[in-house]
Amino acid sequence: MKTRVGVLSAGRDCPGINSAIHWLVNSALDKDLVPIRGTMFEIIGIVDGWKGLIEVKPDKKESVKRWTTRLDGNIVRTWDRYGGTRLGTSLVNPFDPKKDRSEKVVQNMKKLGLDALIVIGGFDNLGVAYKLFREGVKVVGIPKTIDKDLSETDYTLGFDSAVNIITHDIDRLRITAGSHSRIFVVETMGRRAGWLALAGGEASAAAIILIPEHDFVIDRVIELLKMRKKEGKRYSIVLVSEGAKPRGMEEVHERRGRDGFGNYYLGGIGGFLAEEIEKRANMEVRYVALRHLQRGGSPTAYDRRMGRKFGIAAIDMIVNEDFGRMASLRHGEITSVPLKKALEKLNLVNVEKFYDTKDYKSKDQLL
Numbered sequence: 001m002k003t004r005v006g007v008l009s010a011g012r013d014c015p016g017i018n019s020a021i022h023w024l025v026n027s028a029l030d031k032d033l034v035p036i037r038g039t040m041f042e043i044i045g046i047v048d049g050w051k052g053l054i055e056v057k058p059d060k061k062e063s064v065k066r067w068t069t070r071l072d073g074n075i076v077r078t079w080d081r082y083g084g085t086r087l088g089t090s091l092v093n094p095f096d097p098k099k100d101r102s103e104k105v106v107q108n109m110k111k112l113g114l115d116a117l118i119v120i121g122g123f124d125n126l127g128v129a130y131k132l133f134r135e136g137v138k139v140v141g142i143p144k145t146i147d148k149d150l151s152e153t154d155y156t157l158g159f160d161s162a163v164n165i166i167t168h169d170i171d172r173l174r175i176t177a178g179s180h181s182r183i184f185v186v187e188t189m190g191r192r193a194g195w196l197a198l199a200g201g202e203a204s205a206a207a208i209i210l211i212p213e214h215d216f217v218i219d220r221v222i223e224l225l226k227m228r229k230k231e232g233k234r235y236s237i238v239l240v241s242e243g244a245k246p247r248g249m250e251e252v253h254e255r256r257g258r259d260g261f262g263n264y265y266l267g268g269i270g271g272f273l274a275e276e277i278e279k280r281a282n283m284e285v286r287y288v289a290l291r292h293l294q295r296g297g298s299p300t301a302y303d304r305r306m307g308r309k310f311g312i313a314a315i316d317m318i319v320n321e322d323f324g325r326m327a328s329l330r331h332g333e334i335t336s337v338p339l340k341k342a343l344e345k346l347n348l349v350n351v352e353k354f355y356d357t358k359d360y361k362s363k364d365q366l367l
Helices: 017-028 031-037 050-055 061-067 102-111 123-134 159-180 195-204 218-230 269-281 291-295 301-319
Strands: 002-009 040-046 068-071 116-121 139-143 183-188 208-210 236-241 253-258 264-266 285-289 325-330 333-338
Touching: 002 017, 002 050, 002 301, 017 040, 017 116, 017 301, 050 061, 050 102, 061 068, 102 123, 116 123, 116 301, 123 139, 139 301, 159 183, 159 195, 159 236, 159 285, 159 291, 159 301, 183 195, 183 269, 195 208, 195 236, 208 218, 218 236, 218 269, 236 269, 269 285, 301 325, 301 333
Parallel strands: 002 040, 002 116, 116 139, 139 325, 183 236, 183 285, 208 236
Antiparallel strands: 040 068, 253 264, 325 333
């Protein structure tokens, strides 16, 4: 018996995806496990996420070669050490209300002979996976998002690498901030969840951390900065999530409109805040948006290890016929949870438990 499994990465890239693919391939093709599993596996990589499953023409060899690739141990041998996704990705939504192509995905999967599909994605794209599951597709998910906003899992691929990048970049900014006695407003990603800014701010000892879960008051930010200056601090780092906003205002959007899932492209709150501080307080401020730097670079050791665990778990889920579920880390152990439950709500920062709403930073009390 042979089981043909497709794997794709959907949505925005991050470190750890390649590690998951590397290890799911190695686990699937482990010959010693064939007698235990009762099946052999063939792994087919889908190029550019959902776009690949939509664009491929299964009856044309050149199209199949363009949009799919047969994966084995030799091909993925070194993938685990690299960031991004070697399969490529896209922001295509098969269930886009303006152009629903979900039926094309289902048809092409059947024509390609795929018995199951592994989807590496965040909230939106695992949402696509769940919709396909409801239409009869045998699908399992691997959580991937630097925002760490997926529920029912304590970790999502890419988060640790992104926090490390934020920390390293702020360490560099701290040098010039101190030399010139300046304030630096640093903007991180984080549409609805502030985990990235909160963890990055803790690791880099940022003076002020602003997150989407709690609207801030600009005058209070300025008051805190003035207090630091009066105390003799030469510089200050203000870390702000792209989804954070001043009280009484809307999120700051870029001009590019929305993605295929209807989400506005956020960005610019850091620049807006820097201008307001300069204008209201006559302080010298610089603004840096880390943007895609947070997604780049090699995965940390933790993301490589979690990619391994999630990748192996995905194959185990297929063997056990645990479809419509997502690999998950809960209380230090790998398990699986229903996609439906993981998508019921976002995993947001518990402000009361973790955030100081007066001084805009992580709480200094844990127990």
